[in-house]
Amino acid sequence: MKKVGKFVSYTDQVYREVKGAVISQDIVPGETLQERQIADTLGVSRTPVREALKRLEFEGWVETIPWKGVVVKEIERQDILEVFQCRYANEGYVAKLIAPTIEDAHIQDLNRIDQRMREAAAVVNRQEFINEDRNFHMYLAQLTNNERLIQFLDHLSDQLLRLGIRAVAEEARMDEALEEHKAIIQALKAKAPETAAQAVEAHIQNTEKVVMNLIDEEDWEWA
Amino acid sequence: MKKVGKFVSYTDQVYREVKGAVISQDIVPGETLQERQIADTLGVSRTPVREALKRLEFEGWVETIPWKGVVVKEIERQDILEVFQCRYANEGYVAKLIAPTIEDAHIQDLNRIDQRMREAAAVVNRQEFINEDRNFHMYLAQLTNNERLIQFLDHLSDQLLRLGIRAVAEEARMDEALEEHKAIIQALKAKAPETAAQAVEAHIQNTEKVVMNLIDEEDWEWA
DNA sequence: AAGTAACATCTGGTATACCAGACACCAAAC
């Protein structure tokens, strides 16, 4: 968002602060936020707080309930399903789109990300694994040069962050995911659009299964 | 956006006003808007204007250039390509998703929209034709019950509105589009996911071709 | 005449004051 030089507006700071708190579950769904309260806590006026909250509302993180306050939206089973549906539709297409024109340098970049993920898996660093996984998927998206697509997928990924490291709770899943990524890279290297798309779709579907199982097993009290 | 009863905030009014002006080309790309100027014109203070502009910026309609003002974003060839790519990926998936569980009532609704489009085509009412075309596509999207998908496609459609009625400048295209819609409806009625998806994808690809040809033929001076 | 420095005046960013709607609570009436 608009910055001149090193200038970062209070609005952006508040935005990141609150969004981070929502993602990391510091603010629990159902909890109500108030402009004045946040403004006092962060030591700024209501204006930047107000703008940050508006943006968060637009992005679907919070919901304004008139005369009550801003409440963090619950994350429900349906939300996860929606996100995975969207990812399925778009990331498969991404693979189809970029396969024909992918370059060696891109494959090398992907392998580098893959390598870092393997290292993270080796020491069971789930957070790092997840971060690099996101990099992997977003790297593919960026190769389309389609800003709208990139932004959409980025936003979808953001929402999954609230699931935390649950998606790779089992170490075995990390190895599976790595194999699936390998298949994707190979299909891309072979410049095979359909194969690549199928590999991506399978990968996402598998991830979805793991996540949904976890949700259904846990006492999923966020919903 | 948040309304209590019949209350509509100034922010919303300004938002619709400006967005409408952009879509209908009353405000031409490159033109700079200023908070104070709009506020004076519409007789409200800067605050609601500011919030409306922020939202428009977030949605990609305008761009803030520091110390200059807010300028309406140009619509370029690349933008159209991006929108059609996104529609291709998502609407095909929509068809695949809804085909298995579509009900007779839905088919009837689609036929009703189709009927209205035929009437519009008969009297060469391009505006009406386009409106109903949008209804057709959004109706399909809504059957997925995937709010994120629906919102994304809605936003994409919005952006195409700036093309105006160019997409159906030739009457022949209207008939083609109607045939393609018919194919979609039939595939859905047969509950054939793959066929339906292909029909939708073909339809979008054809529309894209027509639009792109028009853009390349015209002296496309917006870009 | 050319260059430069000061300033007037744009911009958006922020802080603050005030308003009306909504609601909770308590007191008074029955």
Place this chain on the structure above:
DNA sequence: GTTTGGTGTCTGGTATACCAGATGTTACTT
């Protein structure tokens, strides 16, 4: 004890004042 009505105090919505950065112009210096 129950109901009802008024009031205090929440909320977000809006208007306004002020600030700092950026810029373009003007006036003065050389």
